[in-house]
Amino acid sequence: MGCRVRTAKTDLLRLVAVEGVIVPDHAGRLPGRGAHLHPDLGCLELAERRRAFPRAFRLAGPLDTSVLRDGLAAATPRQQDGETESDV
Incomplete structure (x- = not known):
């Protein structure tokens, strides 16, 4: 959705809108x-x-992306350290 780069579905994060919050x-x-x-x-x-x-x-x-933004911000430092979510 954002960068429009095609990739495998397993490499993407599925999002859902629940009561106006993504x-x-x-x-x-x-x-x-x-x-x-x-x-x-x-x-x-x-x-x-x-x-x-x-x-x-x-x-x-407009839809609220604060929950999504917080989750991505928390996951980003771990990925930069060479760890992935599966390593944690």
Whole structure:
């Protein structure tokens, strides 16, 4: 959604809009229309700048990305240290 780079679905993070808040769906089981994004703050910022979330979820108005942003910000330092989420 953000950077528009094609990649394997397993490398992307599934997102779902729940009551106007965009939340990550790690298990891929939350109901509703999903969208996929690279688990990277830069990709999130591009998607926000392009206003891609309302189009992807087919919802009107702005959506809250604070939960998603906090989760990506917390995961980013671990990935830079050479660890991945599966290592933790």
